[in-house]
Amino acid sequence: MSRYDFHDKVMLVTGGAGGIGSALCHRFAAGGARCVVVDLDEDRARRVAAELPGAGHTALGCDLADRARVEHLFERVADRYGRLDVLVNNVGTTSAERFDVRSVESIEREITVNLTSPLVATRLAVPLLRAARDARVVTTVSLGGIFPLGETPIYTASKFGLRGAMLAIGLDLRSKGILAGSVLPSATDTRMLRQEAVDGGNSLQFQDVPQQPADVVAAVVSLLDRPRLEAYPRPGESRLVRLAMLVPNLLPRMLPLFRQRGERGMARYLDELRRRGLARQVDGRWELVEEG
Template sequence: MTDTNHVGNHKLAFISGGGGAIACEIAIQLDKAGYHLLLSDINLEKMTSIVSKLKRKPELFVCDQTNPNEIQSLIETIKEKYPNIDVLINNAGYTKEGPFITQTDTDIQRQLWINLISPIKLIHGILPLMLKRGKGSIVSIVSVGGIIALADSSIYSAGKFGLRGFLTALYEEVKHTNIKISGIYPSAVDTPMLLHEALNGGTALNWINKVQSPKKVADAVLLGIKRGTLEIYVPYSDGLVSRLVAVFPWLIGTLSPILKWIGERSKRKWLAEKGIQIPTKTNLE
């Protein structure tokens, strides 16, 4: 058993999906703020690449967030070695683009586990530690996809809609304690996952507005840790539009043709800035 005193007087923050671009920015900012970090990811190599960017060496945990046994093992380790955890950040996310009818059982299970079930299980395991200490912050990166449901992202939307509902209810349950609950709602973020969507049939609606940097999301996470605001939008303007569409969901279908045209044009420009050209219909004809 590791002595919890080895982290000194530093606060403890756990980040799932710890090898990703957004996690890297969050880790850098928390490291500068004096936190000792616990990172988990299915890919050890990706997490290891972040270590050199930090002042303090983080603790790394390999965990498949579609595997309930591995999730529970991670929770038990945190309970045993890091009971004084201050911050839990649910950052891991996954999407498999395409029509619902083409999704396999594995596709469905993977998206629901990573986007909904595993964040809930991690909170269920770690929240009691925070309640016992009388303080703590829980921040989950949800996505505007948890407010607006788009074609070809039905399972992703189901998971993110569910996570938003869960966080809203949990916020009400603990609002009279010193536990802060925040959900972060970014639109498209410049990550490898977005690039994969761009090159593999992801909806052009992701590119209607300016693609956000991972740092902007990390800034929102730190704001959530500090203030405990239930919903933080990145950018704020997207929150206004998305909530309007949530009230009138038929708007997306009505405006879809022109929105897709705008998004497709923006997507091509975004890819071109990365040195990637994709053929237009004219080129294919």
């Protein structure tokens, strides 16, 4: 049982129509919260909001890379609710394109979505958070915010920066009545991870079987139950990557070993997706099967 009282809390989740975001919204709503489901895809956000238990939920489409739209987003939240009890910065994106061939525009977009937009959203949410009695900010970072993922350096850059920023924000806002912390999951079985797998993305993520969105939800709830700067869905993995970072100059020797294990793990994951009817091979290439 959670010690945190969700009843009548106004809880906004960015990336709310995705695998982790929708699972968070369902958990919050089941506890009696009123959820603001924010997603780039407004139709999907509406579907998620319509499926939530309880009442008082809102679905809002918003490109979080567009500051004017983010400002309008919080104006709408203010008009409807007058406060915000919990902001969950959950939006994120990645690309399987390698650094030396991807466009500069795609680099800028990924940094904006993963790093800049959570900071802007948190800043713009401050007046609404201050109107709440027990304001919280929870940010989904990644173990990629601790350990460099060589095949996805822009994702790594954004998550390293996000982790550091949220640690600092947590220290700064604590004395101002807003508790901020982050969850740092490893690979999670969502559509984003499935797309990365079929695209031949970052094999380092597949050292172990991907966790489920429910595991991330449990870490978020634990952070609400017991406020702290960071929580890890898989503490053992977090200790391993933190230990590895004590000797970063050894990474060139260690990464081939990690990569070999990760490639085997990714092959198993793709085979599992095939068995689940979520991926298939066409002319020797993997592709996702769109869910109905």
